[in-house]
Amino acid sequence: MSRKPLRIGLIGCGTVGSGVAKLLLEDRERIEQRTGRPIELVRIAVRRQDKPRPSFVPRSLLTTDLDRLLRDPEIHVVIELIGGIEPARQIIHTALSHGKDVVTANKAVLATFGTELFRTAREHGRVIAFEASVAGGIPIVSTLAQGLAANRILSIKAILNGTTNYILTQMTEAGWSYEQALAEAQKRGYAEADPTLDVDGSDSAHKLAILCRIAFGSALDWESIERRGIAHLPEADLRFAGELGYVVKLLAEAWWSDDQLAVHVEPTLIKKTDPLADVRGVYNAIHLVGDVVGETLLYGLGAGQMPTTSAVMADLIDLAVGRAQATFESLRLWEQGRPIRRRPAETVRSRFYLRVNVQDRPGVLAQVAGVLGRRQISIASVIQHEAFDDHEDIVVPVVIMTHSAPLAELRGALEEINRLACVASPSVYYPVAD
């Protein structure tokens, strides 16, 4: 093993970038103990040299000449921490083609352009390490690639977005509205000014696509993942779920059923006794089932400066000792791999939570139940509270938990139900995790 220093160029000195810089500059000794060789931060590319920086960032390391950094033969590894698609994609290509290994926390670019980026890496005999791109400090990439390498992964059930999990936790536990919880998340720095990618489920889908690549060894376009977010989720559904013994989480799931892979991101009811129900606030968790190991769960902080720094540093240490190279070569990630048979969303079976808003008149429940019955969807339980008032046109929510049914049947039934004269407004449904 080489004892020569591994020299690092850092791109981006925002929240995570400055965390990585701090560790590389202040904890050299500790890191050298773990690697047997020094890891030296030699250059930090920033957009503006005169912006105020934390005191531990030496001005002498800063440069605005990104291109020179990417071509500097003295630099062995480029850490890309600017996020987003462009110019991140171009930066990674350039670094690889100039013989540098790349460490990135960028799930969007990997989920979208992983195939071409990994091809460039292989062409130049370089490595892309990306532990930080999924679930922050939780070492899920190495767990899938190494710790559980002997397993065929049967299912992934995960909370991968801390922002939405914080919002759902506050709505459930403090009774806040979606809007209140989002505003507080933004105030605390958990949500961006434009929270779209978090709340619409795209961020979770990016991460799930990356996990599927590692777990199932095949390409999976993140945009093909059936997804719904939590924007404007009604508080009432969280309350009814609670009465039934469930909490609602934005779950990213992938599982084999009849040799087809079902994949989706959905607000999902999970039992209060399920370990995932206890994942609160900005924490993330990933529940895996492997055919050899059985059930495993990993839990920790999924975002934030230091958790993400921990993952970036793990990749750097892996590169310094040669593990990352071995993993990259042996897994041949992001090659086309075996094609996976995807289960069409309509045929995915699940139990469902339904809320139908009906007029409080005799015979209404019979009509709703009749539609479900004709579609062979059987009812597991019903909640209908007494209306506070007995005006004739009062609207009451009827909450129904079904037994397992295909999504297409459920959707068909809901269309029919929504056309009933007694139904006052569109019904809602969420899947229920087993």
Next chain:
Amino acid sequence: MSRKPLRIGLIGCGTVGSGVAKLLLEDRERIEQRTGRPIELVRIAVRRQDKPRPSFVPRSLLTTDLDRLLRDPEIHVVIELIGGIEPARQIIHTALSHGKDVVTANKAVLATFGTELFRTAREHGRVIAFEASVAGGIPIVSTLAQGLAANRILSIKAILNGTTNYILTQMTEAGWSYEQALAEAQKRGYAEADPTLDVDGSDSAHKLAILCRIAFGSALDWESIERRGIAHLPEADLRFAGELGYVVKLLAEAWWSDDQLAVHVEPTLIKKTDPLADVRGVYNAIHLVGDVVGETLLYGLGAGQMPTTSAVMADLIDLAVGRAQATFESLRLWEQGRPIRRRPAETVRSRFYLRVNVQDRPGVLAQVAGVLGRRQISIASVIQHEAFDDHEDIVVPVVIMTHSAPLAELRGALEEINRLACVASPSVYYPVAD
């Protein structure tokens, strides 16, 4: 990376051994996908060749000539799965000195003779891989050594023994006695005929000593770990803990306090809302705090044929691709390393649960509380139920939760309390986890 087959000699064909054999023989293709090279099982050493074996074990691979296997130049890796100290210790030495890497699930031999075994490995340029020695299928060794490598670990709080966790779960949830729960654990194969090492806390201490080596980079003699087991734990204490909102778990803990490492294995009260409280039956879990990553928890099956097989296979795959070699060289495990300042058990501070069995007479609680007060141990809460009967000599349990106090003061107070005339039988105490 080598594409040549990695040839394996397996020692022991019991529960785990036959699981490993099954995977190596039946899942060659899947393993080769993960490694880029074949892993071939070429020989299995057993004590008796004529014993009935699972049908997938080819008789042609079996041998009773252990020594020949250990010296066979065709074999690259020896998997030691016989457990216990001898002859496992000698087998590992012999394999290493004949140029073989070793994979082992043997916590007892590593916790006791790790220093000399790892020295032998280094002398011969070989590797000892031991993911399977702690917490079965949970990839805790690689998580500490790699995923969290950038962290200074601040604390480990773990359930590392499935047998005792099963017993405690049954006592708590089904109201069984210790003896009933142990008998059922033996019937189900979770406990050995002689369960001593499990129930007295030794097995947990073995595993904790191994985790401390990786986490803190220094030797720690497992026999020096303050420990108590769960043998004959009274059901009453589990019930009272439950009334107070706690469950009792056999916790293995190590944490820094004032630059000293406190380490113990104890039946410990943990809050029902703590994620570790939900670890039921034969599951294990490890809660870690790292200075960079914050809190992390790993959960899964800690023992059993297939979970342990998953860990052994992960080590084999790591060896096949060269990661295990990189880890072993960079971590320099089991070298003497920096000495660690251990916190003397007496000075470890904690909250405590006490049960004092007193005669139901006026002034008794005042006497007990007086002793605690003079020792500066303050009381957080008390439960004393009404006695069912009002005979003068009836004995009632008084349950006291204290605020934080040093163990020495607590023990001193209990000695005094036990000498009080009103105290009918020795008091018990357990620490309370924060």
